[in-house]
Amino acid sequence: MEESTGALPRKDDFSQWYNEILWRAEIMDVRYPVKGLYVWYPYGFGIRKRAYGILRDLMDRDHEETLFPLLIPKTEFMKEAEHIKGFEDEVYWVTHGGTSELDVPLALRPTSETAIYPMYSLWIRSHTDLPLKLYQIVNTFRYETKHTRPLIRLREITSFKEAHTVHATREEAEEQVEAALALYKEFYDALCVPVILSRRPSWDKFPGADYTVAVDTIMPDGKTLQIGTVHMLGDHFSRTYDITYEDANGDQQYAYQTCYGISERSIAAVISVHGDDKGLVLPSAVAPIEVVIVPVIVGTRRDEVLSAAAELESELKGAGFTVKLDDRDMRPGAKYYHWEMRGVPLRLEIGPRDIDSNTVVAVTRTGRKVKLDRRGVVEGISSIFAEFRGELFEAAKQAMADRITVVATLEEAASAVKSGVAVAHWCGSQECAEKIEAATDASILGSDIRSDLVTVSDGPCIACGGKGTSTLIARTY
Ligand SMILES: Nc1ncnc2c1ncn2[C@@H]1O[C@H](COS(=O)(=O)NC(=O)[C@@H](N)CS)[C@@H](O)[C@H]1O
Numbered sequence: 296m297e298e299s300t301g302a303l304p305r306k307d308d309f310s311q312w313y314n315e316i317l318w319r320a321e322i323m324d325v326r327y328p329v330k331g332l333y334v335w336y337p338y339g340f341g342i343r344k345r346a347y348g349i350l351r352d353l354m355d356r357d358h359e360e361t362l363f364p365l366l367i368p369k370t371e372f373m374k375e376a377e378h379i380k381g382f383e384d385e386v387y388w389v390t391h392g393g394t395s396e397l398d399v400p401l402a403l404r405p406t407s408e409t410a411i412y413p414m415y416s417l418w419i420r421s422h423t424d425l426p427l428k429l430y431q432i433v434n435t436f437r438y439e440t441k442h443t444r445p446l447i448r449l450r451e452i453t454s455f456k457e458a459h460t461v462h463a464t465r466e467e468a469e470e471q472v473e474a475a476l477a478l479y480k481e482f483y484d485a486l487c488v489p490v491i492l493s494r495r496p497s498w499d500k501f502p503g504a505d506y507t508v509a510v511d512t513i514m515p516d517g518k519t520l521q522i523g524t525v526h527m528l529g530d531h532f533s534r535t536y537d538i539t540y541e542d543a544n545g546d547q548q549y550a551y552q553t554c555y556g557i558s559e560r561s562i563a564a565v566i567s568v569h570g571d572d573k574g575l576v577l578p579s580a581v582a583p584i585e586v587v588i589v590p591v592i593v594g595t596r597r598d599e600v601l602s603a604a605a606e607l608e609s610e611l612k613g614a615g616f617t618v619k620l621d622d623r624d625m626r627p628g629a630k631y632y633h634w635e636m637r638g639v640p641l642r643l644e645i646g647p648r649d650i651d652s653n654t655v656v657a658v659t660r661t662g663r664k665v666k667l668d669r670r671g672v673v674e675g676i677s678s679i680f681a682e683f684r685g686e687l688f689e690a691a692k693q694a695m696a697d698r699i700t701v702v703a704t705l706e707e708a709a710s711a712v713k714s715g716v717a718v719a720h721w722c723g724s725q726e727c728a729e730k731i732e733a734a735t736d737a738s739i740l741g742s743d744i745r746s747d748l749v750t751v752s753d754g755p756c757i758a759c760g761g762k763g764t765s766t767l768i769a770r771t772y
């Protein structure tokens with residue numbers, strides 16, 4: 296790829312910074328000739344690959360991975376009325392096979408309930424088939440009319456992890472909602488991305504669901520990004536798609552379901568939350584290159600330094616790290632710039648003095664410098680990575696806490712949402728929601744808040760004074 300030159304915009308010019316980092320750090324190429332469709336550069340795909348490897352490990356604890364077809368017959372798609380209403384403006388349709396018109400138009404899946412549930416109806420016969428917990432990681436298609444944005448709002452969602460579970464009772468489905476939220480929390484902890492959980496207002500729930508609990512993070516510009524959702528489907532879809540089972544008494548029962556999804560917004564969150572003015576900052580868990588070795592070549596001992604560097608590289612590779620030895624013929628400073636832009640968490644410098652003193656200089660992406668004993672270099676790096684993780688997560692949590700303001704009036708809410716999220720008491724009425732959204736030019740994001748950065752309470756609704764509970768108000772992506 297063309298080497299980026301010139302300075303990256305400052306991170307506090309977030310929109311510009313985000314657009315530029317995507318090509319300078321070789322994440323996604325936005326030049327593909329279809330609006331809302333983008334191309335992964337290999338490096339960016341490496342981040343996605345490692346992040347989704349973590350997600351798969353978490354899902355595979357008690358789900359099974361599978362794969363359903365992309366194309367959904369209109370007859371199946373149109374069965375769930377609320378679901379259609381929610382998606383009819385977003386569905387892409389395939390109407391021809393070659394030159395002949397299809398007798399039944401086929402939807403490109405915007406999400407896969409209407410592909411999966413007719414099959415669940417065939418598969419599920421008895422309570423012994425339950426619980427059924429499957430997921431797939433696929434591309435989905437949504438004809439988004441709002442401003443499309445790489446990794447944030449795509450028309451082809453390339454990394455859509457969707458789980459679809461079936462249970463004998465409502466209680467078990469409710470437990471699954473909690474288990475899914477805990478899994479998402481664990482996933483984002485691994486990415487050092489702090490999150491706030493909240494129940495979406497009824498008009499923002501997933502089409503066809505009883506309720507939706509969302510996972511949001513706060514982006515550097517103060518707007519929130521929904522980076523995961525868990526939906527309690529109740530028995531709506533099982534009644535529509537006839538997903539029934541014979542219970543222990545031999546009676547037919549409708550099943551209860553949940554579904555929950557994460558997309559490449561998870562990668563947008565890692566990039567946005569941790570990045571700085573020099574580029575990406577990647578936690579080692581998702582870094583395609585964890586360690587870059589830069590030999591410090593001075594004078595006559597060039598060969599000795601290069602062979603010491605090569606030895607170090609093979610030892611670290613043998614220890615399971617992803618390592619890059621940068622022995623290109625260029626100034627060390629240019630190398631530092633190149634790898635800092637790509638967010639490589641750790642740089643090792645090795646030169647003649649280090650060889651003589653049997654040490655290696657370790658410099659973390661955030662600038663902490665440590666002299667490591669050459670012999671214990673593997674343990675040294677592992678402990679640096681553990682500290683680095685903590686450092687990133689603490690900084691991200693502090694940045695989020697700084698953007699959350701508890702407010703008691705509409706005016707305070709209106710100013711708080713300019714730079715972040717307001718926490719205010721809302722009575723739950725749509726009428727007050729409209730007043731609050733008009734007064735703040737922001738959205739009711741959710742109530743039943745769960746976050747170690749927010750203390751929830753009851754109190755007078757900031758719009759009507761009636762009994763209210765803590766609710767998030769924010770500008771959103
Ligand atoms: N156009 C889009 N581009 C990128 N990510 C998206 C887009 N639309 C939704 N997402 C992400 O995908 C997640 C799941 O989408 S969803 O509509 O909320 N839920 C579902 O589709 C359910 N079937 C759960 S799998 C959202 O929380 C959001 O993080």
Ligand SMILES: [Zn+2]
Pocket residue numbers: 721722723724727756757758759760761
């Ligand atoms: Zn009210």
